[in-house]
Amino acid sequence: MLLRMSTYFLRTLRDDPADALVPSDKLLTRGGYVRRVAPGVFSWLPLGYLTYRKIEQIIREEMDAAGFQEVHFPALLPTEPYEATNRWTEYGPNLFRLKDRRGVDYLLGPTHEEMFTLMVKDLYSSYKDLPLIIYQIQTKYRDEARPRAGILRGREFVMKDAYSFDLNQDGLDLSYQKHRDAYIKTFERLDLNFVIVSAMSGAMGGSKSEEFLAPCEFGEDTYVKCSKCDYAANVEAVTTPKPKDVDFSKVPAAHVEDTPNTPTIETLVDISNSRKDLNRDDRKWQASDTLKNVVVMLTGPDGKNEPLVVGIPGDREVDMRRLEAALSPATVRVFEEIDFPKYPALIKGYIGPQVLGLKSQSKIKFLVDPRVVTGTRWITGSNIAGKHVFDLVAGRDFSADGFIEAVEVKQGDVCPKCEGNLEIARGIEIGHIFQLGKKYAQALELTVLDENGKSQVVTMGSYGIGVSRAVAAIIEQNHDDKGITWPESVAPIDVHLVAAGKEDEIFSAAQEIAQGLEQSGISVMFDDRKNVSPGVKFNDAELLGMPWIVVVGKKLAESKVEVKNRKTGERQDVEVSKIVSHLKSLIK
RNA sequence: CGGGGCGUAGCGUAGUGGCUAGCGCGCCUGCUUUGGGAGCAGGAGAUCGGGAGUUCGAAUCUCCCCGCCCCGACCA
Known part of the structure; x- marks a missing residue:
């Protein structure tokens, strides 16, 4: 190929566009690779499209090499399949919806589990046909609340999505592993640095899920990596090692004390240490000795609201993303002023575990951080305004309905696999592999007859690579102050x-x-x-x-x-x- | 949806009540120039995001609307 700049449809810009923030967005625009046409929607210019196709082709070749078969579905889809899996509703405002001339609803596909499942149902009906892995490279539409960072997060973007169909878990494990291997090869060929992290399967359901993240300061995903072992996980999926139970035989009985003017954890700790009668005999009180009880309102998939109190050490904050991931498919919102009158047991600022729990009178669900094990000794709300309770012992004076991962992960936290410390970094999600299980097959009745002539629900996996996003991710990892520095393997x-x-x-x-x-x-x-x-x-x-x-x-x-x-x-x-x-x- | 910022020519910007809206890049014409974003001369290009209002007078002040960017919420 020989392109001549004198006639090539290309115009470079001397200045960074004022709206662009991330390097890939600046450079793609300045270099005449892309033009933004609407929020999160981009046109590819000749040089950009050449680049895009090169990357798409590498991905395609690796998928084909792995034995996966390419198909192509429409982006414009009928609603029925999505109603069958309830995603027509669950997807909410993120779905691009439109009507045809007769007023019939359609949608622009945000992802294609339903269509693939139905296609297989249409053609296959025997266990002998399995396993099957098919994929497509297709434009996806998601009406994101806030597209950002150029083509890193668009509302229209290209994804390679693959789906595996197996008779049982062993087959699924194998299909999953095939994808994992193919993805490693693909990203290596794309010359991307990446880490594979454990992820939450979230609303997709299923058991196992891993993300491929390209480390980058502008990435949207936060993940942890152990400094000692190979543990790596998206923060949403990090598990907190549960400490051993503590001996509480010497802890005095719980006592309620006046604690005026203690609006923050800090002031509460100060008073506890400055008043002799509140001191503990072994050491000073610390922020991590206070139990902060945070109320949120849950909305279940059925639309019902229900309060939830989360008890966490006072030196930590709730991480809403982790909380939501832990509670999925329910959604979480902040508990508002107007919610309090409906739950008189909750005294704002002084909520204590004594009145909480499904077994208590209030019947308000109470979950605690894994650090709140039996025997731990706390300062916490007394359910009376202006007073806190001291020496309240978990397992002696209160018990929760269970544990929950809701607290922000901090640099240096203990690794759940070894004794090492966790490091925090950010990355761009360039690939995601899921074991879906039977969720979609069940909802859409995808079954095959097994060797005994018995009907079996097929088990599925879904696997995605952000194709257009990969273009930007490569630039994020390959640029300097003068421009892009394409790796040879992907250079247009x-x-x-x-x-x-x-x-x-x-x-x-x-x-x-x-x-x-x-x-x-x-x-x-x-x-x-x-x-x-x-x-x-x-x-x-x-x-x-x-x-x-x-x-x-x-x-x-x-x-x-x-x-x-x-x-x-x-x-x-x-x-x-x-x-x-x-x-x-x-x-x- | 909440908070913050912004909207002036293709791009980057100046202009906080007063004359014909200024500059740099880019673009067109001519001459010169050619190893690190050339020079001179001439030129085209802007309903100052839109609407309403205040005022003798509005890019500038007020209100409403629209759009964009950032943070948060949200994100198979």
């Missing part, structure tokens, strides 16, 4: 050839080199613009980011051209007669 073009100078000899020599490269299968972006100064051409070459920049200029007098590695900046002069074979050896 191999060589950026600059004719630097005005002399005809330079242009004709460059022209010859361009054709020579093209003939040996090396793709070229040839900057053949006349009346454009060399500085502009060099800057454009660096902005666009092709792995090799070849400059035909003043060294042509010595029959030499300059070859520059975009990423490392290394330069080398090469004889004109050898340039094609030289690049051939570099690029192979």
